[in-house]
Structure formats: structure tokens, C-alpha cells
Amino acid sequence: MAALATAVSDFVRAAREGRCELSPPALDWSRYAVDLLAGALVTDDETFPTWAESAAGAFATATETFARAVVSGRPTAPAPLGSLPGTVSGASRGPGG
Numbered sequence: 001m002a003a004l005a006t007a008v009s010d011f012v013r014a015a016r017e018g019r020c021e022l023s024p025p026a027l028d029w030s031r032y033a034v035d036l037l038a039g040a041l042v043t044d045d046e047t048f049p050t051w052a053e054s055a056a057g058a059f060a061t062a063t064e065t066f067a068r069a070v071v072s073g074r075p076t077a078p079a080p081l082g083s084l085p086g087t088v089s090g091a092s093r094g095p096g097g
Helices: 002-016 024-042 048-072
Strands: none
Touching: 002 024, 002 048, 024 048
């Protein structure tokens, strides 16, 4: 979770400094990242570990996408991601999917 939050923060900073484009795909990924992070809100002490394990791949993909975007100046076109249990919005696919 911390790695994704840091990657999003780095991307927003780069966009504010004009080093990245805040394009529609970037906004989609930003919404998706917030949804992923907010998924922790619907857990408790017992369900958090299972939720975190099930969302680990999505967290890694989103973190990598934001990290690449900072380096390249724009996010890559997102590929559909698998179902994410425990998200707040109930989105079952990644941005663009």
C-alpha cells in the first residue's frame, strides 16, 4: 500500500512540475489507485491480511504503472486487470477495462 501511495504521489508531483501529462489514462489509473487503497477501509483485523494478499498483484501493477509514467512522462495504456475483492467502488477491472 505504501509503495502505491508513494508512486501516485511521485506522479502527481511530476505532473504538477510539468514532467508528466495528466491525460485521461492517468486520471483512470489515479481513480483506480484510490479505489485500491480505499479497499482497506472495508476490512477489519481478521479480513485485512486476506484482502491484502488478494490485491497484491493489482497493487504491484498500479505501482509499476505510476513509476513508469514518472520516467516516461505519460502512463502506459492500461490492460484489463482481474477482479479485486473488497474495493469500495466494486470495480472489477482496471482502468480502461
